[in-house]
Amino acid sequence: MTNKTIDKNERTSEFIKQIEEGREEQSSFAKVLIGMTIVFVGVVLAIFIIADSDKFFVNTFGENSFITKTYRKISKADTKKEHADFSLPFGLRRQNILFLGVDASENPDDPWTGTRTDTIILVNIDPKTKSVNALSIPRDSKVYLPRDNGVNKINSAHAIGGVDMTKRTVENTLGVKIDRYVMVHDEAVKEIVDAMGGLDVYIEKPMHYHDYTGKLHIDFDKGDHHLTGQQAVEYLRFRHDALGDIGRTQRQQWLLRSLMTKFKQPSIISKIPDIISVAKKYVKTDMSFYEMSQYAGLMKHIDMDKIEVSVLPGAPNQKGYISYWILDPQKTQEVVNRVVYRDKVYFDENVSVSASVLSSDSEKGDEIIEHLKNTGIDVKCAGKIKRAHSQFIAHSKKITNDYYIKLSKKDEIFGGLQFVYDPVNYYCGETDFTIILAGN
DSSP: OOHHHHHHHHHHHHHHHHHHHHHHHHHHHHHHHHHHHHHHHHHHHHHHHHTOOHHHHHHHHOTTOHHHHHHHHHHHSOHHHHHHTOOTTTSOOOEEEEEEEEOOOSOTTOSSTTOOEEEEEEEEEETTTTEEEEEEOOTTBEEEETTTTEEEETTHHHHHHHHHHHHHHHHHHHTOOOOEEEEEETHHHHHHHHHTTOEEEEEOSOEEEEETTTTEEEEEOSEEEEEOHHHHHHHHHOOOSTTTHHHHHHHHHHHHHHHHHHHTSGGGGGGHHHHHHHHHHHEEESOOHHHHHHHHHHHTTSOGGGOEEEEOOEEEEEETTEEEEEEOHHHHHHHHHHHTSOOOOOOOTTSOOEEEEEESSHHHHHHHHHHHHHTTOEEEEEEEOOOSSOEEEEOSTTOOHHHHHHHHHHOGGGTTOEEEEOSOOOSSSSOSEEEEEOOO
């Protein structure tokens, strides 16, 4: 084998690794960001439902508090006017909500201006089917910015023209209409955890890392910890191990579960004013409280494990010192049609279906293969892989979420997998879908 061939193979391997890590991070963080926002909206809604009296709010939060004023505004609002601008859940029109996670600002008095959107997720909600699709947009996607701002990374749109330019850029790039947006600042996690009095987290291994330039100091031993807000951020930012970004996204999931567990405790009621105060500063949206309450009501009926997730398909590209994610136009349109416009292909059960199985545990992989064969599915490829989350990845248009649900009902061994749509199948041969089984 020549050196040229070896170099080519190494570049191909690195290319695939970048795609895998990027998509794993985007799909996992999609659930985290959506989950945190829903949890917050749900808590606020619960307070208004449980304590439905003006006297309660005055005694608990004060006569002129933000919460009391908001309650009075909703209670006295003209019903027809409030409902006129909003079709969910009373109407059946699908809604597109843009979720944005922004980085730290250099201006302590303004946490939003000049920030970049490190997380961009377009969420499509269908009230008729009570389902949610999430389309992650890689932050390095090479796009044209409106207002003659030329070619740039999509995460630069917010720094240049704020949320309006970000919305227009996404709409122009994907050919969609954005109905509402929700922005969450980096500081939100730190402040909310502190407002809740800390968070109990089991740290799975020793974590020690010091970056004096970046002012990041991480010192955790393995075991149970009660984390402050700053420590929670450090735990999430740790990535200096063999798992890299994959390990980081896994820790995001674990922290979210701890956060949701804390929200269920009765003692959280006394901390609501502080949490609301944090949200006022670090969560920005163009939704009214009435709209948020309706979304929260709908979310109670949605199975979060059945969210269909996809990432805009493309490939990494280096131009000088700048790295871009170059979108594949044809595959991007396929994903938008599937995830946003909900185009579906009729599935003929008489047509053969093929699958790939990748697992970190050979015994688990063999068991899944055996069960697939028993259901009449042709397993064309199998292998090993290290992943933080188990997934069911559909590559063919005919493999829908409905197909996966039917499959899991036939055999419960297929249940509990995150459903992902990815028309680019680089895993293990040309198959209709891939099952990935993560380790413990």
